[in-house]
Amino acid sequence: MAQTTSVLEIADAELLGPRGAARVQRRRRYSSERKGIVWRTILVALVALIVVFPLYWMLVVAFSPRGEVFEPGLRLWPSTLTLENFAKVFDRVPVLDWFGNSVVIGAFVTALTVIVNLLAGYAFARLRFRGRNGIFLLGLATMMIPVQAIMVAQFKLVSGLGIYGSYWGVILPGAAAAFGIFLARQFFLSIPDEVIEAARIDGAGQLRIFLQVVLPLCKPLIAVLTLLTLLGSWNDFAWPLIALKDNELFTLPIGLLYLKNQTSPDYNAIMALSLIAVLPMVLLFVFFQRYFVQGFARSGIK
Amino acid sequence: MTALTARGRERASASPRPRAARRAARFKESLVGWGFVAPNLVLMSLFLFIPIVWALILSFQETKGFGDPEWVGAANYAKLLADPVFWQSLANTLVFTVATVPIELAGGLGLAVLLNSVIPARGLFRTIIVLPMVISGVASGMIAVILFYESNGLVNKVLQALGLDAIGWQSQGTPAMVSVVIAAIWLRLGFNMIIYLAGLQSISPELYEAARIDGASKWQQFRSVTVPLVGPSTFFLLIMNVIASFQVFDLIFVMTGGGPGNATSVLVTYAYRNGFQIREQGYGAAIGIVILLITLVFTFIQWKTNRTRDLVE
Numbered sequence: 001m002a003q004t005t006s007v008l009e010i011a012d013a014e015l016l017g018p019r020g021a022a023r024v025q026r027r028r029r030y031s032s033e034r035k036g037i038v039w040r041t042i043l044v045a046l047v048a049l050i051v052v053f054p055l056y057w058m059l060v061v062a063f064s065p066r067g068e069v070f071e072p073g074l075r076l077w078p079s080t081l082t083l084e085n086f087a088k089v090f091d092r093v094p095v096l097d098w099f100g101n102s103v104v105i106g107a108f109v110t111a112l113t114v115i116v117n118l119l120a121g122y123a124f125a126r127l128r129f130r131g132r133n134g135i136f137l138l139g140l141a142t143m144m145i146p147v148q149a150i151m152v153a154q155f156k157l158v159s160g161l162g163i164y165g166s167y168w169g170v171i172l173p174g175a176a177a178a179f180g181i182f183l184a185r186q187f188f189l190s191i192p193d194e195v196i197e198a199a200r201i202d203g204a205g206q207l208r209i210f211l212q213v214v215l216p217l218c219k220p221l222i223a224v225l226t227l228l229t230l231l232g233s234w235n236d237f238a239w240p241l242i243a244l245k246d247n248e249l250f251t252l253p254i255g256l257l258y259l260k261n262q263t264s265p266d267y268n269a270i271m272a273l274s275l276i277a278v279l280p281m282v283l284l285f286v287f288f289q290r291y292f293v294q295g296f297a298r299s300g301i302k
Numbered sequence: 303m304t305a306l307t308a309r310g311r312e313r314a315s316a317s318p319r320p321r322a323a324r325r326a327a328r329f330k331e332s333l334v335g336w337g338f339v340a341p342n343l344v345l346m347s348l349f350l351f352i353p354i355v356w357a358l359i360l361s362f363q364e365t366k367g368f369g370d371p372e373w374v375g376a377a378n379y380a381k382l383l384a385d386p387v388f389w390q391s392l393a394n395t396l397v398f399t400v401a402t403v404p405i406e407l408a409g410g411l412g413l414a415v416l417l418n419s420v421i422p423a424r425g426l427f428r429t430i431i432v433l434p435m436v437i438s439g440v441a442s443g444m445i446a447v448i449l450f451y452e453s454n455g456l457v458n459k460v461l462q463a464l465g466l467d468a469i470g471w472q473s474q475g476t477p478a479m480v481s482v483v484i485a486a487i488w489l490r491l492g493f494n495m496i497i498y499l500a501g502l503q504s505i506s507p508e509l510y511e512a513a514r515i516d517g518a519s520k521w522q523q524f525r526s527v528t529v530p531l532v533g534p535s536t537f538f539l540l541i542m543n544v545i546a547s548f549q550v551f552d553l554i555f556v557m558t559g560g561g562p563g564n565a566t567s568v569l570v571t572y573a574y575r576n577g578f579q580i581r582e583q584g585y586g587a588a589i590g591i592v593i594l595l596i597t598l599v600f601t602f603i604q605w606k607t608n609r610t611r612d613l614v615e
Contacts, residue, residue: 036520041421047413048430054445054488055433057456061448070454074463112345120342128328129335135343142350144601146549148570149594152577152587153356154349176349181342206334235438237552238570242578253440257556260444267448274441281436289429296435296493297500 058278061271062086069267085272089259092269095276097248098255102234102277105170105251109233112175114225118218121184122210126196139178147173147239155242169243170251174233180225183298187221188214224295227288234281252277354594360587371584378588388589390564391572394479398568399547401483402490406543407536409487410494415528417495418502428499432492439489439552446485446557475565478558482566485553490546494539501535502528541604548596569593 061069062085064078089095123129124136147154154173155164163169191214199213215222237253244250250258256277259270285292361378363371382388417428434442449456450471458468469477505528513523529536551570554560560567560575567575570593577586 036419037421040416040419041423044413044416044421044427048427051434051488051491052430054442054449055437057449058441058445069448069456070451072454072459074459116342116345119338123335123338127331127335127338129332129339132335132339135339138351139346140605141598141601142346142354144545144597145350145354145594146551146570146597148549148551148573149590149597150350150353150357151574152583152590153353153360155577156360156583157349157353157356172345173349176345178342178346206331206338210338231436235436235440237438237440237555238574253438253552256440256444260447260556267444267451270444271448274444278437278441281438282433285433285436286429289432292436293432293496296432296496 055278058271058274061268062275064268066266066268085266085268086276088266089269089272089276093255093259093273094248095255095273098250098252099276101167101249102251105167105174105240106230106233108167108171109174110226110229112171113177113180113229114222116175117177117180117184117225118215118222119210120181122188122214124181125185125188126214127206139181143178143182147242151238151242154239158243164243165245165249167249170236170240173239173243174236177229177232180229183225183228183295184221186298187218191217220291220294223288223291224298227284227291228295230284231281231292357587357590357594360584361591362584363587364584365582374584378585381585382588382592387564387567387572391567391569394564394566395548395568397479398483398486398550399544401479402486402547403540403543405487406490406494407539409491410539411498411529411532411536413491413495414498414502415524418499428495431495434489435492437489440556442485442489443553443556446481446553450481450557472558473562475562478562478566482550482553482557485557486547486550489553490543494543497535497539498532501532505531537607538604541600541607545597545600548593548600569596 060076060078063081063083065080065082065084068075068079124132158164158169158173161169163172195213195217196209199209204213235253236251237257240251240254241257244254247258252273256270256273259265259273360371362373362375364374364377365371413431417424417431421427450458452458452468452470452472455471457471462468471477471481509527509531510523513527518526549570550568551574554566554568554571555574558566560571569589573586573589573593575586576582576589580586
């Protein structure tokens with residue numbers, strides 16, 4: 001707010017006395033504030049428009065007649081809305097299988113990861129045992145390592161275990177993640193000591209305290225962990241790409257790549273499948289935005 | 303930090319018991335602790351720690367055809383040093399990182415400041431800007447392929463409508479890199495914004511009030527109150543963005559496949575190409591070890607600074 005006071009306004013202020021001056025000041029600030037709001041809104045709206053446009057374009061291509069978006073001439077919406085791209089996708093590739101695979105793998109990875117991370121997070125936050133800090137640091141150190149760094153060895157391992165090309169070959173390595181442990185640990189640290197002490201004095205064992213006293217307090221944590229893990233698994237690409245070989249066992253992202261790798265890729269069909277792949281997570285996000293945002297932000301605090 | 307508080311708690315609760323009983327109780331708690339950690343530890347050992355060690359071993363071996371792997375000492379690493387494509391991939395990774403991270407930071411902070419102020423439909427705008435975070439890299443890449451399609455893709459059509467030349471997004475190296483950079487920023491802007499929003503909300507409004515009374519303009523307030531006070535968020539995001547940029551895989555794999563030539567080949571895609579397309583597994587593993595070491599360095603910096611931040615608070 002630039003305080004450029006004109007001679008006229010000073011004169012005004014002198015004439016109107018202190019209360020009048022305050023009123024002028026207030027009016028001036030109010031109008032510049034309002035101008036600020038307008039500018040800021042325009043700027044944010046512009047960015048939001050740019051951000052949402054690619055998603056709009058996915059819809060356009062998915063519902064356009066084949067090839068229309070690549071015809072000359074600027075066209076920002078379909079000439080006619082058609083479902084032919086979806087029909088083609090369902091006709092040519094096992095979409096329902098792929099969708100089902102994504103659901104099954106996502107569900108198992110999520111259930112396994114959340115259970116295992118909750119247990120470990122609780123131990124790191126609330127139990128004392130030899131070697132605790134050592135393992136904790138090991139988990140912290142390896143948390144960021146991308147699958148590409150170790151994929152050759154991981155592939156050999158999964159082949160050696162006889163689970164290459166199966167659900168388990170994707171699920172088990174997918175659940176070997178440390179990320180959730182830290183989120184869980186932080187949450188457990190914030191639970192008041194008295195709650196746990198009281199249960200201990202009542203003679204409850206650690207597992208019972210965990211299951212019956214602590215977990216019921218952790219619904220938000222469980223929601224955040226579940227949603228973030230599911231999102232990660234649903235969208236995972238590199239590892240399923242390596243670990244799956246049969247067409248029928250593909251997850252949706254691998255299916256998308258399969259469509260694109262055909263000799264003359266049908267981009268309308270690819271966008272139709274993209275929409276199918278993206279929609280469940282977008283819906284989850286819309287309904288549970290609070291938890292997603294909390295989870296993303298939490299990963300930032302620590 | 304936590305170890306200390308936990309110990310303090312222990313001391314407070316377990317004072318009058320005899321030593322043997324205390325030791326037994328501690329042993330039992332240790333057992334329970336390991337029991338809680340065990341499922342995770344088993345999974346991580348099997349699918350993370352063992353592969354890390356195995357990758358290291360593989361990087362000293364060569365796999366020829368179907369035969370047994372052969373020990374070749376540091377030959378893979380020597381090959382790495384002499385491989386121009388490796389160096390190009392490393393350089394591309396750096397270029398990609400340098401091109402994405404500052405824009406992600408600045409854009410994230412700018413948007414966070416705007417969304418932290420009074421504007422209508424704030425929630426809606428925030429939702430939209432965060433939305434790409436739930437879109438998979440593969441789907442994003444596919445959309446980008448269509449938008450940046452060289453012959454009559456929308457971006458080129460708009461450029462031509464504005465009287466500019468169409469750009470060779472697929473046939474030329476630099477434009478290909480630019481298209482991937484744009485897609486990556488699109489995907490990650492929301493994350494930066496969220497972290498900054500959380501950072502901004504912890505700044506006391508009194509500081510702005512004080513600055514305003516001192517006659518600071520909006521821009522001066524931004525520079526001398528906002529920017530320094532979101533410093534920890536900036537540093538956290540810097541490291542997270544750098545790590546994410548070093549690991550960009552899905553987008554490049556889908557959009558350019560590392561091409562044209564090797565113009566968008568990065569470390570992770572080059573490791574994949576060697577490990578699974580050319581099938582030089584030892585060499586692919588060696589590149590993986592390089593990625594691993596780089597990641598560990600950044601993780602260490604992150605951890606180090608986080609710890610000091612904890613102590614300060």
